[in-house]
Amino acid sequence: MSADASDLSLVRRVQRGDKGAFDALVLKYQHKLVKLVMRYVRNPAEAEDIAQEAFIKAYRALPQFRGDSAFYTWLYRIAINTAKNAVVSRDRSPIEYDLDRNSEESYDMQGRMKDSETPEGLVLTEEIRSTVNAAIDALPEDLRTAIVLRELEGLSYEEIAAAMACPVGTVRSRIFRAREAIDRRLREVFEGGLGRAEELG
Amino acid sequence: MNEELDSQLSAMFDDELAPEECELLARRLSRDEQLKARWGRYAVIGAAIRSERGVLNAALAGRVSAVILAEPALAAVQGARRAPARWWQPLAGAAVAAVGVAVGSVLWLRAQAPFTAPPSAQLTATVSVPAAALLPAAAAGAADSYVVPRAPAVRAMVPSTELANYVVAHSVFSSPVGRRNLLSAFMASESGTAAEEPPVEPEGNVR
Amino acid sequence: MSASERFIALTLAWTVAGAALAGEASPESAPAHKTSPDQAPAQKTSLDQAPAQKTSPESAPAQKTSPESAPAQWLERMNRALTTRNYDGTFSHWHGGQVEMLRIIHRVQDGTVSERLASLDGSGREFIRAGPSLTCYLPDKRTVLVEQRPPQESLVGFPAVNDQTASFYDIREVTHTRLNRRDTHVITVSPKDEYRYGYRLWIDDSTAMPLKTQLCDRRGHVIEQIVFASLTLPAHIPDSAFKPDVSTAGFQWLRNESGPPAPAAATLAWNAMRLPPGFRMAARSAQTLPGSADPVDHLVFTDGLASVSVFVEAQRREQADQPAVPESAAVGSSSAFSTVIDGHKITAVGEVPPDTVRFIASQLKAEEPAAVSSRRR
Numbered sequence: 001m002s003a004d005a006s007d008l009s010l011v012r013r014v015q016r017g018d019k020g021a022f023d024a025l026v027l028k029y030q031h032k033l034v035k036l037v038m039r040y041v042r043n044p045a046e047a048e049d050i051a052q053e054a055f056i057k058a059y060r061a062l063p064q065f066r067g068d069s070a071f072y073t074w075l076y077r078i079a080i081n082t083a084k085n086a087v088v089s090r091d092r093s094p095i096e097y098d099l100d101r102n103s104e105e106s107y108d109m110q111g112r113m114k115d116s117e118t119p120e121g122l123v124l125t126e127e128i129r130s131t132v133n134a135a136i137d138a139l140p141e142d143l144r145t146a147i148v149l150r151e152l153e154g155l156s157y158e159e160i161a162a163a164m165a166c167p168v169g170t171v172r173s174r175i176f177r178a179r180e181a182i183d184r185r186l187r188e189v190f191e192g193g194l195g196r197a198e199e200l201g
Numbered sequence: 202m203n204e205e206l207d208s209q210l211s212a213m214f215d216d217e218l219a220p221e222e223c224e225l226l227a228r229r230l231s232r233d234e235q236l237k238a239r240w241g242r243y244a245v246i247g248a249a250i251r252s253e254r255g256v257l258n259a260a261l262a263g264r265v266s267a268v269i270l271a272e273p274a275l276a277a278v279q280g281a282r283r284a285p286a287r288w289w290q291p292l293a294g295a296a297v298a299a300v301g302v303a304v305g306s307v308l309w310l311r312a313q314a315p316f317t318a319p320p321s322a323q324l325t326a327t328v329s330v331p332a333a334a335l336l337p338a339a340a341a342g343a344a345d346s347y348v349v350p351r352a353p354a355v356r357a358m359v360p361s362t363e364l365a366n367y368v369v370a371h372s373v374f375s376s377p378v379g380r381r382n383l384l385s386a387f388m389a390s391e392s393g394t395a396a397e398e399p400p401v402e403p404e405g406n407v408r
Numbered sequence: 409m410s411a412s413e414r415f416i417a418l419t420l421a422w423t424v425a426g427a428a429l430a431g432e433a434s435p436e437s438a439p440a441h442k443t444s445p446d447q448a449p450a451q452k453t454s455l456d457q458a459p460a461q462k463t464s465p466e467s468a469p470a471q472k473t474s475p476e477s478a479p480a481q482w483l484e485r486m487n488r489a490l491t492t493r494n495y496d497g498t499f500s501h502w503h504g505g506q507v508e509m510l511r512i513i514h515r516v517q518d519g520t521v522s523e524r525l526a527s528l529d530g531s532g533r534e535f536i537r538a539g540p541s542l543t544c545y546l547p548d549k550r551t552v553l554v555e556q557r558p559p560q561e562s563l564v565g566f567p568a569v570n571d572q573t574a575s576f577y578d579i580r581e582v583t584h585t586r587l588n589r590r591d592t593h594v595i596t597v598s599p600k601d602e603y604r605y606g607y608r609l610w611i612d613d614s615t616a617m618p619l620k621t622q623l624c625d626r627r628g629h630v631i632e633q634i635v636f637a638s639l640t641l642p643a644h645i646p647d648s649a650f651k652p653d654v655s656t657a658g659f660q661w662l663r664n665e666s667g668p669p670a671p672a673a674a675t676l677a678w679n680a681m682r683l684p685p686g687f688r689m690a691a692r693s694a695q696t697l698p699g700s701a702d703p704v705d706h707l708v709f710t711d712g713l714a715s716v717s718v719f720v721e722a723q724r725r726e727q728a729d730q731p732a733v734p735e736s737a738a739v740g741s742s743s744a745f746s747t748v749i750d751g752h753k754i755t756a757v758g759e760v761p762p763d764t765v766r767f768i769a770s771q772l773k774a775e776e777p778a779a780v781s782s783r784r785r
Contacts, residue, residue: 006216009223013231017274019266020231026262027241028214031248034261039528040498040509042638048261055265063275080529084507087637088500125257132249150215151250157217172217176208179243186242366662366697368739369535369542369555371717371757374691374708377490378607378621379715379742379759381512382632384535385501386740388527389508 007071014062022062026055029072033079040083050086054079131189135182146171147178210236214243479581479595483569485616486609492516495617496649497639498528503632503740515645522650534652545654552656553698554663573712576600576686585610587619597713602626603684603764604714605741615641623741625761632741662699678705678720678752680771684764686711709758709768716758716768723751736762745769 013021037047157171212218496513509528523537534545544553578598591613610620623632691708705720734747745765746755756769
């Protein structure tokens with residue numbers, strides 16, 4: 001597999017005018033980008049705004065992307081620049097007075113302060129997280145190992161095959177089946193969740 | 202269900218699908234909302250497994266999609282002068298950083314390109330050592346040695362930890378503002394992002 | 409007097425009554441071919457002009473002093489805020505075409521200063537100050553530097569702006585304007601010669617924190633800029649805020665010996681034969697630096713705003729037969745210069761232009777041991 005073939009096939013479609021292909025890139029990288037931006041802004045809503053801006057900048061600049069670097073590397077740089085510019089020139093008072101604060105919040109430099117999402121968003125996020133975790137716990141061990149090695153350790157199929165002493169084809173199958181099992185539960189949250197979000201919203 | 206075909210989406214998500222098959226699947230993916238939704242949930246699964254912060258049900262993708270729908274198609278603007286300023290170009294610092302790693306980020310010899318150099322401040326006694334003469338950082342800063350090793354033959358290759366010592370010892374005696382500049386510059390690395398002008402607030406901020 | 413007692417005496421004397429030092433320091437004559445403080449600056453530097461921003465209706469024209477808001481007093485308020493208040497903020501640091509984001513957390517509690525400065529970008533470097541220890545985490549070098557400072561070191565903002573400073577800098581309030589919806593006084597500090605840098609400072613009215621700081625050369629061009637993106641001033645900051653994010657497994661730890669080293673051979677007292685106008689010695693101590701047991705003389709010269717440290721170390725035997733190769737370096741806008749004089753390595757570091765450290769370092773000379781032996785006891 002040539003590296004980045006997946007992203008490149010989508011990028012090329014976008015460059016030829018297929019906007020739907022860009023949706024797929026956004027869906028794939030939105031979490032990574034928001035996480036990256038949150039190193040610069042602590043507020044998740046603001047981080048999303050900046051990530052959104054970064055994606056749009058990337059879309060507009062896509063004609064100039066030549067594939068010299070991986071698509072995500074290119075997108076990552078755009079996001080960092082966008083975050084920095086937003087932070088340096090934000091249109092709001094930078095100073096917050098909080099003279100009475102006496103909290104034991106973690107001062108992790110990555111900016112992982114307590115989430116301050118809306119209560120509704122928080123509920124849904126928590127529900128998604130617990131659904132996924134429960135689904136993973138319920139998986140047969142070989143499926144669980146495969147998906148965890150892939151998503152948590154970032155191993156390639158080859159590396160997972162070596163770790164699990166099985167053929168690459170089996171790895172692909174196990175990861176697919178793990179995802180399908182988790183997805184079955186997740187769909188309920190999303191499709192049922194949309195309705196619920198509307199009620200709360 | 203044909204698992205071979207169905208698992209293609211999962212394989213493509215992991216960038217483990219053959220390029221020809223990627224092309225075909227990409228076309229389907231862009232048009233099929235169900236397929237897209239599944240693809241999106243794959244990303245959510247990954248983020249949930251990694252316990253990433255941030256909201257998992259972000260409507261980000263939907264908003265981006267809406268904005269893009271309103272834009273002219275890319276093929277149409279290809280010829281136009283739309284090249285945004287600098288941010289997508291390879292960072293000037295990236296090339297420097299590659300060299301910096303090889304020479305152990307020797308702060309002593311980093312060429313500073315001042316915004317404007319006052320004419321009287323030209324340095325008349327700078328040393329330039331060809332990169333080939335410098336030892337790689339790994340050798341100079343071997344983890345076993347307690348004392349920073351000095352290599353007499355290559356005097357200029359003083360690990361920048363020596364400069365760090367001076368900077369830290371001096372910082373105690375700087376004015377508060379000067380100290381902040383000094384330590385911030387010291388904490389910064391070559392991987393900073395290129396920005397030719399100091400960022401300026403938009404006019405709207407200032408009344 | 410022991411070296412450290414002498415050091416304290418000098419420090420306190422400087423901060424408490426800068427004028428008192430005028431008599432104590434040996435007269436340093438300005439080099440003949442540089443401008444002397446008596447001359448008025450040949451041209452008005454662009455530093456005095458208001459920055460290109462719309463100003464609020466009540467902005468005053470460039471005023472030198474007025475009773476309640478003398479610009480020098482704003483500087484003092486700012487220094488006090490930076491050294492005595494608790495704050496936690498992120499800021500951008502621009503220099504040489506690069507921007508970095510950093511976070512700073514500062515706390516003063518029971519007379520002890522804790523501080524943490526960390527890069528939010530690539531390097532992952534962190535600087536943590538907790539009481540007398542200064543620790544530098546350099547993950548990109550897999551090294552940690554730990555420097556123990558003498559416990560008696562003063563907390564007071566150092567150096568202090570005084571009347572002497574005003575001779576070498578033109579301190580003005582240029583305007584009163586809004587920056588990111590905060591009212592700020594914009595103070596410019598223009599150097600009267602090329603030995604020092606100038607500043608433009610946007611000082612917040614209520615907190616006296618510098619929301620934006622520009623370091624400029626004599627022509628007013630911006631060399632370095634720091635802008636706060638977010639800032640809180642909490643009443644309490646927990647100890648956990650000052651723990652590093654870096655994992656140091658496998659790192660090389662370099663520490664210095666705490667306290668001055670026992671004098672081995674007769675240590676020479678060093679001093680600068682000449683200094684740029686306005687600079688005088690403010691402190692002198694002997695210490696060791698992390699990673700080495702060799703004693704280092706540490707001299708500090710300052711003009712009230714900028715300061716330059718000069719470190720003097722005996723050259724190692726293996727380097728004694730090498731030609732003295734002067735070297736220059738930069739850390740942001742700060743300059744460093746190193747050379748060899750009389751078998752000693754002289755290194756000068758300071759927030760001044762490169763020529764200034766080069767000049768000061770080259771002026772170092774050892775005083776005869778006999779003349780100073782009484783001082784060293």
